[in-house]
Amino acid sequence: MTARSLRITEATQGRLRRLNLLTTMPPLVIGAVVVVVVDTRTWWHAVVLTPAVGAALLTYERWTADDLARVVLPCVIVAGAVWPPGALLIGAPNAYWGICTVGSFALTRPHRHRGLAAAGLFGFVAAVGAARLLIDQDDVRRTLVSYVIVPTAVTVLVTVLTLLGERFYDIVRELDHSRKREAELAVTRERFRFASDLHDIQGHTLHVVKLKLALARRLVRSDAARADEELREIHDLVSDTITQTKELAYAQRRLNLSAELENARNLFEAAGIRVRITRRAEIDSGFSELLGLVLRETTTNILRHAQATQVRITLSAAGIAIVNDGAPGDTRPELGGLSALRQRVTEGGGELTAERRAGEFRTAATFARSGTAATAEEEEAR
Structure with a gap:
């Protein structure tokens, strides 16, 4: 694939990602505000929860810009650090939202241990939520649902949807590659048609000229008049070939x-x-x-x-x-x-x-x- 085709493909993906940013970022921002407002009961709760929200929004914005590698690790650390105090100290069941979002985008990066990383993400969310049972034992069922089952299930769902979205961009890339290859093939076929026409015009002519020149050489001393006739035919044949070649060069030959x-x-x-x-x-x-x-x-x-x-x-x-x-x-x-x-x-x-x-x-x-x-x-x- 040429460098130009690669740039075109990247530009196509960039437009799709920017469109995704414009359509999806507002709901994400609203969700982030809701997470902070619902779980905040005092000012320091907001101080604890806000960094994870910021990390999640930054991760999504960088993913749409195809620049996730630079920010994914610090954002995973920040979002992951918020979930334990959010669940254990604040009692905020929605504090997993940051690590859920950042972790799902982190898994879109190609990695041979992606399966282990996904298991680690789901296990981390579930383990921190389960630790809440050590603090809140009054209603085990509610705690289990709010801090373990719901956060883990949502994290799994978001991860699957994010990976499917990334696969969609891969398919777009492959389709764009295929389209460019088809275009290049079409141009190649056009060149082949030109080469074939040129061969038809000149190949036969040159072969005939070669035979007539050989004949003229044999006749130049024994039959000068016949040799002169052969040379005249060669001249006419070459002139006609030149005309046909010009017509071919200007795409006139048999044009309809x-x-x-x-x-x-x-x-x-x-x-x-x-x-x-x-x-x-x-x-x-x-x-x-x-x-x-x-x-x-x-x-x-x-x-x-x-x-x-x-x-x-x-x-x-x-x-x-x-x-x-x-x-x-x-x-x-x-x-x-x-x-x-x-x-x-x-x-x-x-x-x-x-x-x-x-x-x-x-x-x-x-x-x-x-x-x-x-x-x-x-x-x-x-």
């Missing part, structure tokens, strides 16, 4: 706009990108070939350079517009391979543009002929 649309759809879908093709009018056959060139090059650019999740292709009587939502917001739009086509589009009476707007990247080739005033941009805006 409808076929390019279908090819673009297949490539995008193979890369996990949603694509929508809208035909608002029939394309003028006079410049449909140029539009096919623009579509092919834009498709390759999106697969290689963008981070798109969806693409919209709009055809109108005036041209074509291709819009994708994967352009990085901190870079200027570059035409790349399309720059080679800009002059040809201009010479054909059109205009090739590439721009970023409203969080999307748009490439458009527009023509104005026979009084056609609408452009692909206006069609796309509607």
